[in-house]
Amino acid sequence: MPIIINLDVMMARRKMSLNELSDKVGITISNLSILKTGKAKAIRIETLEAICTALDCQPGDILEYKP
Amino acid sequence: MKKIRTLQILVYITFALFFLQTYAPSLYRGFADGWADSFSSTNDELNAHTPSGPALDAVLQGNIIPGTKNDTLQIGKDYLLRDINVTANIRVVDASGKTPEWLKVCRVLLAFLMIRILLYMASFCNRVIVDIYNGRMFDPQCIKLIRKIGIRLIIYAIADFAYQWTDYIKQTILIHAPLNVINTVTFNWGLLLGAMLIFILAGAFEQGGKLKEEQELTI
Numbered sequence: 001m002p003i004i005i006n007l008d009v010m011m012a013r014r015k016m017s018l019n020e021l022s023d024k025v026g027i028t029i030s031n032l033s034i035l036k037t038g039k040a041k042a043i044r045i046e047t048l049e050a051i052c053t054a055l056d057c058q059p060g061d062i063l064e065y066k067p
Numbered sequence: 068m069k070k071i072r073t074l075q076i077l078v079y080i081t082f083a084l085f086f087l088q089t090y091a092p093s094l095y096r097g098f099a100d101g102w103a104d105s106f107s108s109t110n111d112e113l114n115a116h117t118p119s120g121p122a123l124d125a126v127l128q129g130n131i132i133p134g135t136k137n138d139t140l141q142i143g144k145d146y147l148l149r150d151i152n153v154t155a156n157i158r159v160v161d162a163s164g165k166t167p168e169w170l171k172v173c174r175v176l177l178a179f180l181m182i183r184i185l186l187y188m189a190s191f192c193n194r195v196i197v198d199i200y201n202g203r204m205f206d207p208q209c210i211k212l213i214r215k216i217g218i219r220l221i222i223y224a225i226a227d228f229a230y231q232w233t234d235y236i237k238q239t240i241l242i243h244a245p246l247n248v249i250n251t252v253t254f255n256w257g258l259l260l261g262a263m264l265i266f267i268l269a270g271a272f273e274q275g276g277k278l279k280e281e282q283e284l285t286i
Contacts, residue, residue, distance in 0.1 A: 027286065031286050032286075034284060034286060035286045039284060040284050040285070040286045041280070041281045041284040041285060042281065042284070042285040042286070043285070043286050044285065044286065047286050
């Protein structure tokens with residue numbers, strides 16, 4: 001898939017663990033893992049918004065398009 | 068759980084009734100004929116030229132009825148019967164001796180195939196019911212089972228058609244003039260339509276499975 005999820009990069013930059021992000025965003029660790037490994041088929045706007053708020057970043061920092 | 072059991076029992080009852088309706092009369096007649104023959108053969112020479120053996124269910128042209136001309140018969144002043152067919156249970160002298168071996172083998176094989184398909188379908192229906200009640204109806208295995216039922220339904224329709232043809236061939240070999248056998252072999256299009264509906268259902272379940280997977284992977 002040409003859309004790459006850079007969630008782990010942002011988490012490393014913010015020095016945030018998966019548990020911490022899960023608590024802040026309010027979604028389960030397993031769902032965060034699905035998102036992180038690129039297995040997710042879709043992402044809700046509200047989830048993206050929550051992640052951006054928790055990591056203090058832009059959606060473009062998490063999602064990258066590589067054709 | 069009660070619902071599943073009830074449905075499973077209903078499936079088996081339906082298949083058993085279908086089996087009884089389709090095969091039981093022939094099985095009973097075969098048994099009764101065998102029973103009668105075993106007694107008549109021990110009797111005396113009186114039965115030497117009496118037609119015995121399995122009876123043939125045949126449809127004959129109506130010209131064997133006295134007074135019939137070109138399958139048309141006038142009954143009194145008010146009625147005229149046209150295209151008369153006679154359905155008869157015919158017994159032929161030395162029927163089993165005149166029937167070719169390959170035909171007998173074909174008929175036995177087809178009968179076993181049809182019974183086996185029926186049993187398979189009953190078992191598959193049961194498994195599909197269990198899958199549906201356990202919420203696994205969108206699993207690829209369940210969809211595969213539904214498709215298998217459809218395929219077996221088509222095979223059953225073809226086997227049934229072939230069996231009818233063997234019946235007709237047997238009748239044409241054993242029955243001669245003045246009797247004329249009419250070919251009543253028909254393909255069961257209802258079964259084919261049923262199979263098509265099952266394939267459509269399987270396709271819908273497949274799409275449902277994809278939607279479910281997509282929903283599960285939406286974060």
